[in-house]
Amino acid sequence: MNRPDAAVRSAAESFDTAIAERSISQLEAAYQSLAALPRHTLAEHARELGPHLAGHLDDMPQWHAAVYAVFVGALVEWKADAVVCARPILSGLRSAMEQALVFAELWEQHHGEDQEPPNPSGLPSPEQQKAFGPDYGDVWHAPYFGWLTVHRWEQAAVAVLADPRVRAGLDGPDPIADRPALVELTRRLELHIGDLQCAQRALLLLDDEPLLVLDRASGRAFRLRMGGIADNYQLQTLLGALLIGGGHLPGEAPSMEAVALSTDAPIDMDRLNELPGTLECFNFSEPSGRWIWSATTPDRIPAADGVRRLVLDPPVMRHHYNAVRFLPRVPGRLELEAVLEPDEAAAFFPDLQQLLSWQEASRHAADGY
Numbered sequence: 001m002n003r004p005d006a007a008v009r010s011a012a013e014s015f016d017t018a019i020a021e022r023s024i025s026q027l028e029a030a031y032q033s034l035a036a037l038p039r040h041t042l043a044e045h046a047r048e049l050g051p052h053l054a055g056h057l058d059d060m061p062q063w064h065a066a067v068y069a070v071f072v073g074a075l076v077e078w079k080a081d082a083v084v085c086a087r088p089i090l091s092g093l094r095s096a097m098e099q100a101l102v103f104a105e106l107w108e109q110h111h112g113e114d115q116e117p118p119n120p121s122g123l124p125s126p127e128q129q130k131a132f133g134p135d136y137g138d139v140w141h142a143p144y145f146g147w148l149t150v151h152r153w154e155q156a157a158v159a160v161l162a163d164p165r166v167r168a169g170l171d172g173p174d175p176i177a178d179r180p181a182l183v184e185l186t187r188r189l190e191l192h193i194g195d196l197q198c199a200q201r202a203l204l205l206l207d208d209e210p211l212l213v214l215d216r217a218s219g220r221a222f223r224l225r226m227g228g229i230a231d232n233y234q235l236q237t238l239l240g241a242l243l244i245g246g247g248h249l250p251g252e253a254p255s256m257e258a259v260a261l262s263t264d265a266p267i268d269m270d271r272l273n274e275l276p277g278t279l280e281c282f283n284f285s286e287p288s289g290r291w292i293w294s295a296t297t298p299d300r301i302p303a304a305d306g307v308r309r310l311v312l313d314p315p316v317m318r319h320h321y322n323a324v325r326f327l328p329r330v331p332g333r334l335e336l337e338a339v340l341e342p343d344e345a346a347a348f349f350p351d352l353q354q355l356l357s358w359q360e361a362s363r364h365a366a367d368g369y
Helices: 004-021 024-035 039-044 046-054 062-077 082-111 126-131 136-161 164-168 179-193 197-204 232-244 256-263 269-274 342-348 358-366
Strands: 209-215 221-227 277-279 283-285 307-313 320-322 333-340
Touching: 004 024, 004 039, 004 046, 024 062, 039 046, 046 062, 046 082, 062 082, 062 136, 082 136, 082 164, 082 179, 126 136, 136 164, 136 179, 136 197, 179 197, 209 232, 209 342, 221 232, 221 342, 232 256, 232 283, 232 333
Parallel strands: 209 307
Antiparallel strands: 209 221, 221 333, 277 320, 283 307
């Protein structure tokens, strides 16, 4: 029986041969050999395997590249270098989404809105490919496989975006990927393909972000810094812990368990229904009075002079939610840097507008705000 190192080396050599000879059958056999290796063996060799496989994603057919990308994402979770693996994975995600949008347009042109498109999480279907007709190869092939692979690329992308170095690399003169373009593609494609919230929220994560919180009732302001918070429910929990649990504002603070799960405590993904629940502590709004819904992301909090400003009011309706991180591999962080008493905070309050009524806020939400 081969030693683990020999088995890994043999599988990697088979992969290299498949790439060199552009052989789909050998590429599939190499994947089976790699996937059959014990998890602990893959984890031991993730640092070498991950970047090596990622570097050849562009050399594979669309379907095989997506399948291998998911495998690379698993290796990243087992300590392959996310930064090295990120560029080809995020490039693959963008290409798949662009092709999927073309597919959605083609499908509607040919079939209207009455006929459902193929299941985007399904497998390539020879029957469906035949049904596309004689122009399948020239017109439908790439869009069809883009449609079928988006969710696989999304899974791989979330794995690399869990690393804050990758997220930092989305900005600057030579970005790993075009963050705004990727976010826009997720929003456009969701109308056709369904939920892409995992990729979208991973792309929208803020790191080391200053936040000024204005509590309308007390006249106090709080300077905070946040990072890795995937939605405003998570921000609700952490704010409640700091401001109510810290004795700065009245109310009922979230439980210690809820706070731990919103920061970095392990989450049992097989028992999500058993996670502790908690209640919204605040009503979030912009200084303009527009509500900021808890189901949205912290990037919706508007900035002034480089600092996001969030207004707190008592909750109009206290929603019950599970205290959890939407992205389990990303730890959430919220730090209180300063408490400004009313005399210090007064300069921030004259511009605050009255909180919109629930009816007005609901109308804005219906308009897509």
